[in-house]
Amino acid sequence: xELVDRIQLYKEYEVAQKHFFPLYMxxxxxxxxxxxxxxxxxxxxxxxxxxSARERLRAHVTKEQPFHSPIRKDIKPxxxxxxxxxxxxxxxxxxSLTGGMLxxxxx
Numbered sequence: 744x745e746l747v748d749r750i751q752l753y754k755e756y757e758v759a760q761k762h763f764f765p766l767y768m769x770x771x772x773x774x775x776x777x778x779x780x781x782x783x784x785x786x787x788x789x790x791x792x793x794x795s796a797r798e799r800l801r802a803h804v805t806k807e808q809p810f811h812s813p814i815r816k817d818i819k820p821x822x823x824x825x826x827x828x829x830x831x832x833x834x835x836x837x838x839s840l841t842g843g844m845l846x847x848x849x850x
Contacts, residue, residue: 746770747781750789760833767827771796774811796830 744752750766770777770793777797782790800823802815814823828834 746773747777747784751784754786754789763831764827764833767793767796767831768823771800771827772814772823774813776810776812792830796826799826799830 746766746769750763750770753763753766777785777790777793785793797812800814800818801812804810804812
């Protein structure tokens with residue numbers, strides 16, 4: 744299942760916000776820009792938040808790759824986590840990775 748479709752499904756079934764975190768992380772980190780169909784699926788609020796987080800992490804788009812927006816080389820994984828947590832107003836209850844997942848608490 745596509746990433747954006749999973750986010751939409753989680754919203755539809757009112758899944759706890761903590762389960763959105765890894766999906767948002769993937770969406771914010773991916774190179775490809777969010778397309779029109781994906782934007783429609785995400786909805787305006789989520790789209791703006793995702794774009795805000797991406798903008799804070801991205802390098803400039805080049806002529807050679809106009810549809811890729813890579814994360815700046817100086818960005819560390821913790822920086823990505825911090826941007827996603829602050830942009831989506833999430834709160835980490837345990838900063839350590841537990842089984843590959845962060846423990847989150849929604850504010």
